[in-house]
Amino acid sequence: MSNLSFYVHIPYCVKRCGYCDFNTYTPAELREGGTLETVSQGFVDSLIAEVTFASRTTSTTIPTIFFGGGTPSLMPAHELGRVIELLKQRWEFAANIEITMECNPDTLTLQSLEQYRSIGINRISMGMQSANQSVLQVLDRTHNPENVAKSVENARKAGFDNVSLDLIYGTPGETLEQWEASVKTALSYSVDHLSAYALIVEDGTKLSAKIKRGEINKPDDDLMAQMYLSVDNLASSAGLNWYELSNWGRPAAHNMVYWQNQNWWGLGPGAHSHIDGTRWWNVKHPSKYQEKLAAFESPMQDREVLGESEKRDEKIMLQIRLREGLAKDELTETQLRILENYPEQIMSVDNRLILTPQGRLIADRIVRELI
Ligand SMILES: C[S@@+](CC[C@H](N)C(=O)[O-])C[C@H]1O[C@@H](n2cnc3c(N)ncnc32)[C@H](O)[C@@H]1O
Ligand code: SF4
Incomplete structure (x- = not known):
């Protein structure tokens, strides 16, 4: 990293x-x-x-x-x-x-x-x-x-x-x-x-x-x-x-x-962090947060490690939101067939699938069908 x-x-x-x-x-x-x-x-x-x-x-x-x-x-x-x-x-x-x-x-x-x-x-x-x-x-x-x-x-x-x-x-x-x-x-x-x-x-x-x-x-x-x-x-x-x-x-x-699911560290109460597929979050209340650090303890409340399929799903969820859209070769045959049902909502540009304005309105629904 x-x-x-x-x-x-x-x-x-x-x-x-x-x-x-x-x-x-x-x-x-x-x-x-x-x-x-x-x-x-x-x-x-x-x-x-x-x-x-x-x-x-x-x-x-x-x-x-x-x-x-x-x-x-x-x-x-x-x-x-x-x-x-x-x-x-x-x-x-x-x-x-x-x-x-x-x-x-x-x-x-x-x-x-x-x-x-x-x-x-x-x-x-x-x-x-x-x-x-x-x-x-x-x-x-x-x-x-x-x-x-x-x-x-x-x-x-x-x-x-x-x-x-x-x-x-x-x-x-x-x-x-x-x-x-x-x-x-x-x-x-x-x-x-x-x-x-x-x-x-x-x-x-x-x-x-x-x-x-x-x-x-x-x-x-x-x-x-x-x-x-x-x-x-x-x-x-x-x-x-x-x-x-x-x-x-x-x-x-x-x-x-x-x-783009890169690495960041969230400092402060309730802040979330992500490094290389591991996510964690801090205790939420400012007093608790300050108490932990005053005692030289990590303020982390909990953490989770993403599995391979979770990482793939998260990538779809995040990338579909962006103008660059999804790379076709990262999708399965089934996912590509699902997207064919949305000709008005998805456009294909240079091997990528990108939401049209109509598609952006229902981005959440499309993601739910894909993952
Ligand atoms: C932390 S605030 C921005 C800075 C500052 N606290 C302020 O509100 O002026 C981040 C943004 O989240 C958005 N936001 C907060 N709660 C929301 C909600 N329930 N629905 C939609 N947007 C929300 C607001 O547009 C807000 O500007
Ligand atoms: S309560 Fe605070 S954080 Fe939330 S929108 Fe208002 S000013 Fe921003």
């Missing part, structure tokens, strides 16, 4: 959005009367302690680092900088290393962006979700839509030439027109990359409770399909071509590490 990417999980948010079930906590959830400063004290020391475990791998080069969350932009730059510095001491950074930070547009200023740029972060991914105030309200999202424009402008001023926005479609009550207006607004900021995710109603979230109580309707599948096709059209007309089911524009090198 030589390349090893890093995911770094920052498990804090100022407020939990109504739809989100990520492994993230508000300071008050972690400690009564807690502030971000008090609850995150010593957290970066734990990340640094976990790097010691990663140092035992035989990897030599880091192609990508991704600070995800939660809201990494709540952490001061000098704290994230300590992690980057340590990784740089222990491994070689690829010449074109991509270092991404996920941000909530409300937590960014020109000054903080300049500081993040100065510690080596060179890609910013911002959660925009929608440009429509009423949609943001249903999502129970704190940010003001105008902060997105300001933050993209500040990111450019601070020297970021790789900026991405996340959007969500299918929020209850959202119309096709409102969705298209949000996509056009996002594209008007001339970003390098756009992600558009279908809203998933996760059990246990406030959104799911409201739907169960009948206060709002479940997202409509047909409308979601129209929304997907419209973002695909609008993004490609603006020069951002699809390269993965939910992503358009300049490919995110870190995400390609996941989709």
